Amino acid sequence: MQRKRYAPGRTGSTARSAVVLALGLGLGAGLAGCSSGAPADDVKVDAKAGVASAAAPPGRYRTLFEPCGSVPQAVLKEMLPGAAALPDPERDRTYRGTAAVTYDTDRRVGCSWRADTPETSHRLSLDIERVVSYDTAVSDDDRAQEVYVRKQLAADIPLPPTAPPEPTGTPGGTTGPTGTATTPPAHKPTTAGDTAVTAPTPTATASTAPVSGGPTPSGAPASTGLESRVLEGLGDVAYLDDILGNPGANSRQRSVSVVFRTSNVIVTVSYREETTGLSEAPDSTELQERARKVARLLADRLEE
Secondary structure: OOOOOOOOOOOOHHHHHHHHHHHOOOHHHHHHOOOOOOOHHHOOOOOOOOOOOOOOOOOOOOOOOOOOOOOOHHHHHHHOHHHHHOOHHHHHHHHHOEEOOOOOOOOEEEEEEEEEOOOEEEEEEEEEEEOOOOOOOOOHHHHHHHHHHHHHHHOOOOOOOOOOOOOOOOOOOEEOOOOOEEOOOOOOOOOOOOOOOOOOOOOOOOOOOOOOOOOOOOOOOOOOOOOOEEEOOOOOEEEEEEEEEEEEOOEEEEEEEEEEEEOOEEEEEEEEEEEEOOOOOOOHHHHHHHHHHHHHHHHHHHHO
16 A cells, blocks of 8 residues: 655644644643644634743832931931930930831831920921732833822822823814814823723923822912922822921921832831921921932832
8 A cells, every 4th residue: 555645734643733732832731631642623713722821021120229228327317316425325315216027027117206205396207108019911111100100199199190192183182983172081080999990101291390180288378389399300190298287286397298209119208307396397398308319219120
C-alpha cells in the first residue's frame, strides 16, 4: 500500500499539536485536554483569545522611608517653638517624635510631634501612604489618584479644570444630530463616598492663587491668597487646606494640611497651632509657610 503524503490542514495528532503550540497562552491548556481522537476541525478559536492584555504598570515606589527621622531637628525647632523651654530629656523625646501604629511599614507610616506652653500648643503630624492597585487593569498611580481626589473633594477644594474636548463642528461645541452646536457636558465631581472615582488626573494645576469658587477658611479675608487651594510645583498634584476653629471659649485653633501625590505615594502634612487666653488667633501665613516647607522636604526625599 502506498503511504499517504502529509498535506497542510489534515487532521491528526501532529496537526493538533501545531495548533496548540501556535495559540500559546490561554488556549494551550484548553486544547491539551482534548482527547487524541477529537478532530482539529472541531476546535473553535476566538480571534481575541490569543492576545493577552498587558497588565497596568506598577507604581514607582515599593517601600517607604522612616518618617520620624525625615524632618531635620532644625526644622522641628521652628515648627515646635515651645520645645526649646523643655528640660533636655523631654526636649529630646519631643524631637524624636512618636511613630504611628502600623502593621505594614511598606504600605503606610506616620509620625507626630507636639510641644506645649501655657499660651500655645503646636502639633506636627505626617501620614505617608503607598497605594497598591490589586486590579491588573488599573495602575498603582491611577489608584493613588483616585484616593487623592477623594481627599481633595472631602476638603471641599474643587478639582482644577481640564481641557475641553476638541470641537468637531461649530466652534465652541460639538455638532449635534441636527447640525446645531452642543456644549460638552460639565464634569460632575465624584463624591467622597463613591466606591469608584472617575475624575481624570488633572492635566494642569492652578497657581498658588485661590481656586475660583473655592472655600474661604474662617477668619481669612476673601481673595488673600491664603485660602484652601490647589498648589503647584509640589509632587504630581497637591492642595492646601486651612481651617480656623474655636475648640474652647478661651482658645482658638488653626489647622493647615498640605497633601500631595507623587506616583503611587500620598503624603499628608498636618500642622496645628492652638492659642489660649488673650493670645491672637494663629496666623495663616506663618503656619502655611511652615507646613509647605516640611512638604517640600518630604517631596525631595521621595525623589532621592
